[in-house]
Amino acid sequence: MRASFLSYLFSCLLALLLFSTGLTAQDKLTIVSSASMFSDMASNLITDDFEIKTIVPIGGDPHKYRAKPSDARMVQTADLVLVNGLTFEGWIRELIANSGTKAKVITLTEGIEPISSMEYENSSDPHAWMNVSHARQYIKNIYEALIALKPDQSKALQEKYETYRQELTKLDQDIQNEINKIPENQRILITSHDAFQYYGQRYGLHLEAIMGISTEAEAQTSDIMRVSKAIKKNKVPAIFIESTINPKMLQQIAKDNKVEIGGELYADSLGDADSEGASYTKMMWHNTKTIADALSKAPAQEEKEEAKELPSLTDGLSNPMKIIIGIVLLLTVLTVIVSKIKRS
Ligand SMILES: [Zn+2]
Numbered sequence: 001m002r003a004s005f006l007s008y009l010f011s012c013l014l015a016l017l018l019f020s021t022g023l024t025a026q027d028k029l030t031i032v033s034s035a036s037m038f039s040d041m042a043s044n045l046i047t048d049d050f051e052i053k054t055i056v057p058i059g060g061d062p063h064k065y066r067a068k069p070s071d072a073r074m075v076q077t078a079d080l081v082l083v084n085g086l087t088f089e090g091w092i093r094e095l096i097a098n099s100g101t102k103a104k105v106i107t108l109t110e111g112i113e114p115i116s117s118m119e120y121e122n123s124s125d126p127h128a129w130m131n132v133s134h135a136r137q138y139i140k141n142i143y144e145a146l147i148a149l150k151p152d153q154s155k156a157l158q159e160k161y162e163t164y165r166q167e168l169t170k171l172d173q174d175i176q177n178e179i180n181k182i183p184e185n186q187r188i189l190i191t192s193h194d195a196f197q198y199y200g201q202r203y204g205l206h207l208e209a210i211m212g213i214s215t216e217a218e219a220q221t222s223d224i225m226r227v228s229k230a231i232k233k234n235k236v237p238a239i240f241i242e243s244t245i246n247p248k249m250l251q252q253i254a255k256d257n258k259v260e261i262g263g264e265l266y267a268d269s270l271g272d273a274d275s276e277g278a279s280y281t282k283m284m285w286h287n288t289k290t291i292a293d294a295l296s297k298a299p300a301q302e303e304k305e306e307a308k309e310l311p312s313l314t315d316g317l318s319n320p321m322k323i324i325i326g327i328v329l330l331l332t333v334l335t336v337i338v339s340k341i342k343r344s
Pocket of ligand 1: 194
């Protein structure tokens with residue numbers, strides 16, 4: 001009797017212990033996302049029963065990333081994997097296949113009409129999140145995947161989704177209002193790589209980038225000449241560097257064309273936690289303010305440039321030399337006139 005009471009007590013304690021540790025990190029559903037902006041979107045949508053891990057660290061370049069063995073382990077234990085698709089993370093399909101994961105893989109650009117690449121045939125521009133109305137489709141795709149994983153939390157998940165969706169709708173409108181403040185003929189955005197096509201298409205900016213839609217392709221001399229021509233032709237007041245790309249080439253182009261660096265933009269990664277690009281909404285707003293402020297300025301050196309374009313024959317000569325040439329010309333004219341008078 002005593003023995004069975006003790007075993008009953010032991011079972012109760014064991015059950016209590018198991019229950020109290022019921023929601024440890026191990027029991028949380030793990031979401032693994034390829035890049036930091038998608039992790040941030042998901043963080044706005046989840047309840048406490050989920051945790052999020054990111055493969056490419058902040059400031060890293062997802063186009064060029066090389067997956068590590070620890071990434072394969074991370075993906076292997078995931079319940080949900082978030083991928084942008086459109087070959088943004090060209091390495092990720094192999095990583096997922098090699099990891100042997102049973103996780104559901106969600107392509108965030110599903111349901112979005114992609115912009116086709118102007119450079120490569122049959123390929124699409126992956127940077128769809130740069131249009132906030134597309135980001136609403138991203139979060140819809142994430143939300144639906146969360147509901148499928150945790151249907152018992154559909155009410156809480158729906159509330160979070162509605163709140164975040166409204167925040168994105170407002171952001172989309174705020175960005176448009178801000179871009180509308182730039183004088184119309186100065187709405188030209190020049191950046192390192194072509195990450196802003198969706199942004200430009202949505203909010204009305206003409207785009208010129210030095211590199212194509214991937215940062216892997218090296219810029220050619222012809223690209224630099226094309227961009228320099230666009231700067232001159234449109235009298236662009238500023239060009240912009242990106243947080244994940246070495247700014248050296250852009251700084252040289254700015255110097256050669258005597259234009260300002262308008263600031264640093266975030267495209268393929270969030271900024272650090274204490275930066276102005278710490279979340280998806282913050283990065284989009286930071287980009288917009290940076291672009292609108294720099295492009296609203298009057299084009300620099302416009303008059304000087306025009307004056308330079310009309311070189312005088314006597315440019316580069318010293319003043320005494322100019323006087324001597326003047327006297328010689330005057331004497332020649334006088335000689336011609338005098339000889340004509342004599343003849344007549
Ligand atoms: Zn990119």
